[in-house]
């Protein structure tokens with residue numbers, strides 16, 4: 184089936200491999216107007232590195248939809264990623280206070296234990312599906328444990344989150360997946376509302392208890408903001424890291440010479456992870472931004488109230504910043520990818536994501552002295568880029 188012209192960048196065949204289309208768009212002056220698939224309005228897609236970087240940092244672009252349009256009654260209060268200063272600063276400081284580098288660094292041994300337990304299920308000579316059995320559960324267990332979600336609740340928690348992700352992307356959702364997304368986010372919201380109250384009554388040493396304490400010590404949050412920021416941590420904290428591990432693994436499998444270099448010199452791993460982030464970024468385009476006034480980016484006039492999409496996946500292949508941008512080079516340096524964003528909203532979880540990925544690859548390469556791709560499926564999305572399944576030939580018997 185051919186997609187309607189209005190599908191533009193969101194046409195299924197383009198989403199399957201958007202990089203050639205990104206190259207065409209970068210070469211054109213100004214920005215590309217992507218109509219909204221439901222016919223109402225659209226957004227300016229920025230694809231060059233300089234323009235994407237500017238959009239991520241430019242405070243004339245708001246993250247708060249209510250400043251440019253009537254958003255009606257919102258079902259959930261907002262979190263830091265859809266607010267501007269001073270509300271953004273207040274919420275980010277509160278979460279950062281509980282989410283310190285020391286908390287993150289202290290996780291390494293535990294993350295390794297989780298990775299080893301998951302890989303303990305690999306059977307010699309048997310194919311191994313690496314997404315559902317490894318890339319997905321690892322970050323879910325890590326963020327669930329950090330937040331203090333009891334083990335018995337993790338399966339529901341993971342299903343609610345993936346229902347939300349699969350059905351909330353307007354470019355790929357169907358009425359069925361959109362309905363499930365709504366149910367998923369409501370269930371997650373209800374779950375965390377209860378968990379926050381439980382921890383308020385009887386604090387433990389988990390992140391939610393720290394957030395409750397920080398909220399009480401550092402100043403009030405609006406009702407619901409604590410829960411909403413927990414949901415952000417859950418969703419931002421694992422759906423992305425899953426895809427860093429999955430997309431990174433696929434890049435290594437498709438570039439055996441780079442995989443061999445990495446095996447020969449394991450100290451190259453941190454640089455290899457930066458290159459995985461650049462080459463096939465988990466977040467292809469940054470979240471909502473709209474102009475508070477008439478502005479110009481990359482020669483494109485953007486009218487007050489118009490929406491802008493910063494296409495990180497396109498910026499990361501801009502040849503004016505990255506020589507030979509389509510090559511996967513684990514020693515690329517410098518590597519100024521935009522995969523964690525830029526500016527005030529720069530990813531708060533970047534150190535955790537990199538730690539999880541480093542441990543995940545160290546353990547996987549150890550268990551699989553040889554690795555070969557058998558088959559894969561993709562998860563349809565215009566925002567996140569990732570795999571549904573990735574089958575490997577098992578380690579030799």
Ligand code: HEM
Nearest residue numbers: 263264419420423424427469470523524528530531532536
């Ligand atoms: C490879 C994994 C990850 C990627 C690629 C990623 C990517 C991003 C990007 C692009 C943004 C900025 C979005 C924008 O400006 O529109 C962002 C923000 C954010 N990320 Fe991540 N992220 C990852 C992992 C994590 C983890 C593990 C956590 C936490 C546990 C996390 C928490 C956040 C938060 C809280 C924000 C909002 C920051 C703010 O608004 O000030 N992320 N992330």
